[in-house]
Amino acid sequence: MCPLALSSCLRILKPEQYKVHLASYNGNVQPLDEFVSDRKAWDGWNSWRSKKNDFNRPYIFALMDFYPEPDHWLFGGVYKVLERYKVKRQQGYRIERVQDYEAWVGRLKITFKRPSRTKSLRFESCYQHMVASEILAEPYGGECFPGYEDISHDFTALEPIFRKERLDWKTPLENVKGVYLVSDKRNGKKYVGAAYGETGIWSRWKCYLENGHGGNDELVKLIKRKGLNYARQNFVITLLEYRAAKTDDQIIIERETFWKHALMSRTPHGYNKN
Secondary structure, eight states, X not given: OOOEEGGXXXXXXXXXXXXXXXXXXXXXXXXXXXXXXXXXXXXXXXXXXXXTOOXXXXXXXXXXXXXXXTTEEEEEEEEEEEEEEEXXXXXXXXXXXXXXXXXXXXXXXXXXXXXXXXXXXXXXXXGGGOEEEEEOSSOOXXXXXXXXXXXXXXXXXXXXXXXXXXXXXXXXXXXXXXXXXXXXXXXXXXXXXXXXTTSHHHHHHHHHHHXXXXXXXXXXXXHHHHOHHHHHHHEEEEEEEEEETTXXXXXXXXXXXXXXXXXXXXXXXXXXXX
């Protein structure tokens, strides 16, 4: 698609009534992953209020960092601010989605270089600098399968892919065996696992995405203490190597042992017990 000025396809009659919300990684989760996983959770990003009262105009023009591509943002909707409230120490905005723009939500990609790390901008100062770079056929549903060699994804990025059983991921992953790594960003510990037998990598990873631990003893203890959100906030899953489905299981087990030694993933340094 030939890039167009945003104003030529998404008309905002009074931009001075809007603040732009440039939502990006908050240290725990990417807003793009949150949007794909749970639209209500994404709404929450726009109702949260800092001490600065960033969104002090009638409307919020919400964008989320499309982090697979630098300087690209996915349109997250327009919200009308109904109320600014403070209850004890909590501050926030009561908002509602403006339905006139809903057809574009999750589909319109915008190119814009953020001038600073600020999360809010006056819309009239940047409206003319935004470019509509792509319109997706349907709302964004997660990253396309990148190939076996390039899988190293946060837990929250994989969750919606597995929940929706995206065929571009499911078909290749359920037809291979392999060795994988679960890394804990919080403490640097690692767990090396293997997928063999008739289940393939897809079924093995699905267990992790459902319960956070995949049935592994040390991870079970961790998630029992800290909850599934700990996995969502801290786990990264990486495919270390893969083999054809007809590969003898013993070969996969031997490769798993190799990676446990190479990455020093056994306790107390990691989460592998043996």
